[in-house]
Amino acid sequence: MIFTMEMMAQLKEAAEFLQKQYDHKPQVGVVLGSGLGNFVSAIEVEKEIDYHDIPHFPVSTVEGHKGKLIFGKLAGKRIVAMAGRFHFYEGYSAAEVVFPIRVMKLMGVQILLLSNAAGGVNPSLKIGDLMIIRDHISMDTANPLIGKNPDELGPRFPDMSEPYKKYLIAKAKEVAAKLNIDVKEGVYYAVTGPTFETRAEYRMIHILGGDAVGMSTVQESIIANHMGMHVFAMSVITDLGLSEETITISHEEVLQAAKAAEPKFAAIFKGLIEAI
Numbered sequence: 712m713i714f715t716m717e718m719m720a721q722l723k724e725a726a727e728f729l730q731k732q733y734d735h736k737p738q739v740g741v742v743l744g745s746g747l748g749n750f751v752s753a754i755e756v757e758k759e760i761d762y763h764d765i766p767h768f769p770v771s772t773v774e775g776h777k778g779k780l781i782f783g784k785l786a787g788k789r790i791v792a793m794a795g796r797f798h799f800y801e802g803y804s805a806a807e808v809v810f811p812i813r814v815m816k817l818m819g820v821q822i823l824l825l826s827n828a829a830g831g832v833n834p835s836l837k838i839g840d841l842m843i844i845r846d847h848i849s850m851d852t853a854n855p856l857i858g859k860n861p862d863e864l865g866p867r868f869p870d871m872s873e874p875y876k877k878y879l880i881a882k883a884k885e886v887a888a889k890l891n892i893d894v895k896e897g898v899y900y901a902v903t904g905p906t907f908e909t910r911a912e913y914r915m916i917h918i919l920g921g922d923a924v925g926m927s928t929v930q931e932s933i934i935a936n937h938m939g940m941h942v943f944a945m946s947v948i949t950d951l952g953l954s955e956e957t958i959t960i961s962h963e964e965v966l967q968a969a970k971a972a973e974p975k976f977a978a979i980f981k982g983l984i985e986a987i
């Protein structure tokens with residue numbers, strides 16, 4: 712399903728419903744990737760709403776994704792976190808995948824922090840590394856802006872020269888340095904999944920300029936950029952596509968590696984929210 716004006720009305724309905732349940736304006740939105748859901752324990756929760764209860768919201772199915780919006784305070788700022796995101800490989804259209812991001816914007820969110828588990832294809836990356844996403848490549852995934860352009864949200868042909876804001880990257884690096892946490896920086900290459908990549912594909916992704924590869928994030932980033940939100944994104948490296956030793960990759964391993972790196976990830980997201 713591509714974007715239609717009917718969807719615009721649905722977005723407004725969902726945002727109005729949420730505003731009735733929670734009458735504050737969240738300034739920062741956070742999307743929690745696979746195995747990174749513990750971050751919510753840092754939030755002074757004011758309201759939790761199941762995706763099931765929100766009109767027109769898609770519903771998450773993947774293991775490790777809880778499926779609720781969490782509203783509350785962190786470092787004195789009002790935030791909304793998505794515990795569980797929607798993936799193209801689950802069968803949602805690209806426009807459905809990004810539905811919650813558009814709702815966040817309608818509720819007033821200006822800064823969006825995205826996270827994910829990703830496979831490392833740059834040989835300098837190790838399992839458990841945090842990689843700040845400097846840029847992305849999304850030639851293999853469906854662009855969520857295909858369809859009628861909702862002019863009231865953004866332009867037909869959005870600029871993508873700084874999809875991840877340099878000032879947010881600089882702040883995150885400062886936070887990481889203060890906390891003595893090592894962070895890498897690189898290009899995220901988006902694929903649809905749900906298969907992990909073949910060895911030849913991991914190699915190709917690296918040759919094409921990717922440092923890490925994953926099945927999420929880019930559609931959300933595109934839609935946020937379209938609406939003029941400021942985006943920051945970070946990957947937790949959960950497996951190594953170019954490793955000679957790793958023969959197979961499983962979702963369980965990805966979740967386990969993400970969970971192990973979660974405290975470092977959460978500390979940086981918290982510090983960044985404090986700093987913005």
Ligand code: HPA
Pocket residue numbers: 828829830831902904907908924925926949950952960965
């Ligand atoms: N490939 C694609 N998506 C992923 C990977 C990977 O190796 N690891 C975690 N998400």
